[in-house]
Amino acid sequence: MAAAIQVATLHQLSRPTTAALFTLPSAPKDGIFTASTHKLMPSGSAGLGSNRQRFRRLCLRSVTASVAAIDYPMSRYRHDEDGKVLLEVKDLTAVIAESQQRILNGVNLTVHEGEVHAIMGKNGSGKSTFAKVLSGHPDYEVTGGTVAFKGENLLDMEPEERSLAGIFMSFQSPVEIPGVSNADFLNMAYNARQRKLGQPELGPIEFFTYVYSKLDLVNMKTDFLNRNVNEGFSGGERKRNEILQLAVLGAELAILDEIDSGLDVDALQDVAKAVNGLLSPQNSVLIITHYQRLLEYIKPSYIHIMENGRIFDCKLGRVQQLTLRRYLLQKFTMPVGRITSTNGFHVLLK
Amino acid sequence: MAASALANTLCRNPTPFFLCPHLSQVSAPRTKIKIKSKCRPRILTKSNSILATYAVLSDPFVLQIAETLEDSVSSPLPTSSPPSPLKKLRDMSSESLLSHSWPSRKDEPFRFTDTSFIKGSQILPIGSPPHESSLLSILADTQLPSLVIADGYIVNSLSEFPALPDGVFVGSLSNLSSEAAMKRVLEFLSNFEGDLFWSLNGVGAQDLIVVYVPEGCRIESPIYLRYLSIEGSEDASNELPMSNPRVLVLLEKGGEVDIIEEYLSGDGSKCYWTNSVLEAVIGEGATLNHSYVQSQSLAAAHIKWTSVRQESDSTYKLVEVSSGGKLSRHNVHVQQAGPDTVTELSTLHLSISDQTQDLHSKLILDHPRGYSRQLHKCIVAHSQGQAVFDGNFRVSRYAQQTDASQLTRSLLLVPRATVNVKPNLQIVADDVKCSHGAAISDLEDSQLFYFRARGIDLEMARKALIFSFGAEVINSFTYAPLREKAKSHIAELLNPKFAASSL
Numbered sequence: 001m002a003a004a005i006q007v008a009t010l011h012q013l014s015r016p017t018t019a020a021l022f023t024l025p026s027a028p029k030d031g032i033f034t035a036s037t038h039k040l041m042p043s044g045s046a047g048l049g050s051n052r053q054r055f056r057r058l059c060l061r062s063v064t065a066s067v068a069a070i071d072y073p074m075s076r077y078r079h080d081e082d083g084k085v086l087l088e089v090k091d092l093t094a095v096i097a098e099s100q101q102r103i104l105n106g107v108n109l110t111v112h113e114g115e116v117h118a119i120m121g122k123n124g125s126g127k128s129t130f131a132k133v134l135s136g137h138p139d140y141e142v143t144g145g146t147v148a149f150k151g152e153n154l155l156d157m158e159p160e161e162r163s164l165a166g167i168f169m170s171f172q173s174p175v176e177i178p179g180v181s182n183a184d185f186l187n188m189a190y191n192a193r194q195r196k197l198g199q200p201e202l203g204p205i206e207f208f209t210y211v212y213s214k215l216d217l218v219n220m221k222t223d224f225l226n227r228n229v230n231e232g233f234s235g236g237e238r239k240r241n242e243i244l245q246l247a248v249l250g251a252e253l254a255i256l257d258e259i260d261s262g263l264d265v266d267a268l269q270d271v272a273k274a275v276n277g278l279l280s281p282q283n284s285v286l287i288i289t290h291y292q293r294l295l296e297y298i299k300p301s302y303i304h305i306m307e308n309g310r311i312f313d314c315k316l317g318r319v320q321q322l323t324l325r326r327y328l329l330q331k332f333t334m335p336v337g338r339i340t341s342t343n344g345f346h347v348l349l350k
Numbered sequence: 351m352a353a354s355a356l357a358n359t360l361c362r363n364p365t366p367f368f369l370c371p372h373l374s375q376v377s378a379p380r381t382k383i384k385i386k387s388k389c390r391p392r393i394l395t396k397s398n399s400i401l402a403t404y405a406v407l408s409d410p411f412v413l414q415i416a417e418t419l420e421d422s423v424s425s426p427l428p429t430s431s432p433p434s435p436l437k438k439l440r441d442m443s444s445e446s447l448l449s450h451s452w453p454s455r456k457d458e459p460f461r462f463t464d465t466s467f468i469k470g471s472q473i474l475p476i477g478s479p480p481h482e483s484s485l486l487s488i489l490a491d492t493q494l495p496s497l498v499i500a501d502g503y504i505v506n507s508l509s510e511f512p513a514l515p516d517g518v519f520v521g522s523l524s525n526l527s528s529e530a531a532m533k534r535v536l537e538f539l540s541n542f543e544g545d546l547f548w549s550l551n552g553v554g555a556q557d558l559i560v561v562y563v564p565e566g567c568r569i570e571s572p573i574y575l576r577y578l579s580i581e582g583s584e585d586a587s588n589e590l591p592m593s594n595p596r597v598l599v600l601l602e603k604g605g606e607v608d609i610i611e612e613y614l615s616g617d618g619s620k621c622y623w624t625n626s627v628l629e630a631v632i633g634e635g636a637t638l639n640h641s642y643v644q645s646q647s648l649a650a651a652h653i654k655w656t657s658v659r660q661e662s663d664s665t666y667k668l669v670e671v672s673s674g675g676k677l678s679r680h681n682v683h684v685q686q687a688g689p690d691t692v693t694e695l696s697t698l699h700l701s702i703s704d705q706t707q708d709l710h711s712k713l714i715l716d717h718p719r720g721y722s723r724q725l726h727k728c729i730v731a732h733s734q735g736q737a738v739f740d741g742n743f744r745v746s747r748y749a750q751q752t753d754a755s756q757l758t759r760s761l762l763l764v765p766r767a768t769v770n771v772k773p774n775l776q777i778v779a780d781d782v783k784c785s786h787g788a789a790i791s792d793l794e795d796s797q798l799f800y801f802r803a804r805g806i807d808l809e810m811a812r813k814a815l816i817f818s819f820g821a822e823v824i825n826s827f828t829y830a831p832l833r834e835k836a837k838s839h840i841a842e843l844l845n846p847k848f849a850a851s852s853l
Contacts, residue, residue, distance in 0.1 A: 135803050136802075136803075137799060138795065138799060158802070158807075158808075159799060159802035159803050160801075160802045160803075160805050160806060160807050160808070163802070163803055163804055163805035164805045169803055171800070171803075174800065175794070175796045175797050175800050177797055177800065177815070177818065178818065178822060179815075179817070179818025179819060179820075179821040179822050179825075180814055180815070180818040180821075184814075185801075185804075185814075188801075188806050188810065188814065189801075189804040189805050189806055192804075192805040192806050192807070192810070193805055196805070228818075229800075245804060249804065249805070
């Protein structure tokens with residue numbers, strides 16, 4: 001019942017043009033959602049079959065593609081249908097290498113150049129696994145599906161090749177590497193990239209000058225570079241360090257895995273500012289987060305919801321769809337606005 | 351005929367004889383005859399009845415080495431008798447030698463360390479200093495003022511020292527003129543009972559190198575001791591030239607000094623045996639920073655003793671990097687002689703070929719509020735390489751409020767690489783903070799992945815991680831040029847290994 005009311009709310013809030021999408025022929029405009037409410041109950045009787053069909057049509061019409069996303073009106077880099085496809089994930093399934101436990105159950109996602117995507121979802125829904133699979137983590141085994149990055153098969157690449165191809169994953173909990181200084185580590189990674197690009201490598205001193213200019217971006221002091229990678233770093237410092245690496249190395253697709261967890265407001269703003277500073281019409285970002293607050297600073301083009309190893313998808317059926325809507329309302333205190341049909345579950349927030 | 355055959359067997363393989371005392375009844379007469387003919391005139395200076403007992407209990411092989419060592423140290427000129435401390439050392443060592451047999455794998459301290467390589471060779475003590483021309487090429491890279499000790503002899507012409515403060519003495523015992531210092535040397539020389547190798551060094555030491563720091567004196571620049579091994583045989587010749595450098599460091603109350611010991615070899619493939627001893631007495635409130643780098647030939651045997659006595663409030667810091675030697679063993683013995691001492695031991699051992707790297711350390715805490723830290727790291731990068739660690743802390747009943755911790759970490763980079771670690775604490779006191787830990791592993795996958803996720807290939811990542819593993823110890827060297835030198839040396843040694851280990 002509650003779910004239905006929410007949908008009705010959505011409907012009332014939506015613009016007339018969009019509302020038309022939901023208006024099915026031969027149904028009284030005011031009655032349709034009430035009717036479908038009954039239908040959605042598991043105990044709904046067979047006699048209401050025609051309404052069920054109507055609802056299905058609504059689903060099919062309004063949600064055609066495979067991606068569930070929420071559009072921000074203020075998004076800086078809006079989805080551009082004509083933009084080049086950067087990452088295309090199709091029906092990706094993956095298991096934990098050791099236990100063969102299935103984590104990803106067919107993920108579909110398309111990221112164009114210049115887009116900011118956010119993936120949200122409960123603990124254990126597979127968000128981080130998805131990020132790790134994209135970066136080539138050896139703990140996971142891909143069992144099916146395809147991933148194309150800039151038209152190339154990503155799954156054939158070694159982790160370092162993926163990085164050099166332009167994917168950067170910031171770790172949720174970066175490991176400590178005692179004995180390797182931050183500056184050396186960055187220099188090593190930077191030179192690996194320069195080699196790949198056929199450009200001259202930088203010696204320690206030249207590199208220091210280069211990296212020094214990036215320090216302000218993450219609001220860190222110089223001694224940060226002399227410390228060992230992540231050793232004794234606080235939670236905030238680790239996350240800043242990940243962003244510093246992103247700033248130094250650059251990436252066409254940055255996957256930020258819970259970059260906001262464990263950060264206070266100031267650190268969160270610093271990190272968000274740094275990420276925004278790195279965005280360009282060519283660079284895309286995939287943000288994985290539990291919290292809306294990060295999305296207040298980094299405006300995504302799309303928000304995807306992940307559950308049970310899949311990105312929410314109209315094919316999941318209406319019950320899940322309603323769960324999604326409820327989830328969105330709970331997650332975002334701001335009301336969910338327009339639902340468009342252009343690219344999947346394309347929900348507009350007001 | 352039968353009798354001589356039996357005598358030979360006993361000679362080659364004395365251990366069973368020792369482990370089965372009842373056999374002594376049968377074999378004693380024959381053994382006795384053998385020893386009598388070879389050793390008695392030289393070593394045995396006590397009354398006959400005691401000697402007979404010693405002779406029965408002694409190991410013929412040990413006595414044989416002792417004899418050749420005595421031959422080598424007996425001066426060619428009968429007029430110059432050794433200075434009294436050196437004579438005292440030799441006498442004491444000869445005596446204690448009689449109670450030692452050659453160690454076998456059945457003796458606990460040598461359970462994992464196979465010394466048969468030395469035993470199977472013909473040991474030839476080096477009786478004369480090497481020719482200077484052979485030293486110049488090795489020392490070409492030296493910019494630091496140092497004391498050069500070649501095959502156990504001080505080479506004065508190549509040694510130089512910055513101006514040392516008044517009262518400080520560094521050099522051969524024979525040049526020590528200060529009466530007071532001489533008295534202290536006599537007092538503390540060999541005031542510890544080591545094992546067989548300790549005693550062999552005492553018998554065979556050609557000279558005694560003394561570092562004396564008077565009360566309240568702080569020496570800024572490090573005392574740099576460079577040990578060179580020049581004389582060596584070819585790998586196949588089965589001859590083992592042996593040198594016995596011996597150093598005594600005396601720090602009076604409040605003194606402070608950095609000592610660097612570096613063991614080098616002239617030729618990377620020569621076979622020789624360096625049997626070295628350093629004794630240190632650290633007075634009240636004094637500080638000794640001891641750096642020790644061992645990069646000898648990969649065919650050599652290197653056995654080293656470091657015995658330290660710490661008075662109250664004193665500090666002893668040891669940083670060791672050992673990478674050379676076919677058989678390399680470092681015995682560290684630290685004895686606390688007063689409360690509030692600080693002891694820090696950091697060691698890095700590398701086994702990059704079919705070599706054994708062994709550290710046996712013992713820290714005896716008999717007084718309250720001692721603070722000690724031990725970090726031992728080893729890298730084994732060869733399928734027949736081996737590392738051994740036996741670290742013992744003994745916290746006696748009086749050593750209340752001791753704060754001691756011990757950690758050993760080993761990296762095994764190839765299949766069948768071996769490490770035997772035995773960290774152990776013996777604690778009798780009831781108000782102490784003691785911990786120990788051991789970790790043996792290959793490189794961490796999560797760390798490797800972190801590198802790879804940033805575009806650094808596996809080989810380079812392994813290299814960086816292995817290097818950083820060692821850097822924790824190398825970075826504790828107080829003297830920066832030594833730190834850099836050790837780093838580049840380790841990098842050089844490990845470089846060809848990465849390709850093989852990255853599988």
